Amino acid sequence: MHPVRIAQTLLLLATLGAVSMAPAATRQDFEEATSADGLEKIKVRNVDVVYARPGLTLAPYAKLRIEPVQVTFRKDFSPERTGSHFKLTTCELERIRSEVGAVVQDEFTKELARGSYAITDAAGPDVLQVRAEIVDLYVNAPDTMEPGRNNTFTMFAGEMTLVLTLADSETGAVLVRAYDRREARETGWITWTTGVSNRVETQHLAHSWANILRARLDAARGIGK
DSSP: OOHHHHHHHHHHHHHHHHHHTOOOOOHHHHHHHHTTTSOEEEOOTTOSEEEEOTTOOOTTOOEEEEOOOEEEEOTTOOSBOTTTOOBOOHHHHHHHHHHHHHHHHHHHHHHHHHTTOEEOSSOOTTEEEEEEEEEEEEESSOOOOOTTOOOOEESOOEEEEEEEEEEETTTOOEEEEEEEEEEOOOOSSOEEOOHHHHHHHHHHHHHHHHHHHHHHHHHHTTTTO
16 A cells, blocks of 8 residues: 555544544533533532523513423433332333423422512513423332332432523523532431332422522512612
């Protein structure tokens, strides 16, 4: 083979090797990617990552339109639980997603309404669109409530990540995007995990997120000062 072609071939192989050895996406990669739409990173206490539109103020928004909460499982979530002797069906998985979504939406609605924000289905100049998504849901011991099921004992119920997007309801312009991963409270001892306990932990996490959002909205409007 001609020396030039040999050199070109070696260069190509070296390039392919470098690509194949590239590390997986990191937290920094995620943060940089989510700022591509013109949002700037800001610090918000007790929230992992937050981006906001420069010069943003949420003060004009007195009403909220809360979208249905979408839920997706963590990629490595296995519907067949070790030692449980049952396999989750597609219907059971869908029921878990629906229940988690309903609980999160209910907690957001209750907490935000408690802050004197009118909840509406209509767009308007003073209406803020709230889209809460639960991603990477991992239920440590899903309870199917089936007769004869084995008891499952764990130290915590699982984890989930909130992706919260706030947008102007009329223009659709994204104003804020937040990302926060949390685990359910660890008891410190082994406890029997049931559908009821999983629901309580979901309510606790959702309430914490909703409370942070309400506090930020209140601060923007000068409430509580």
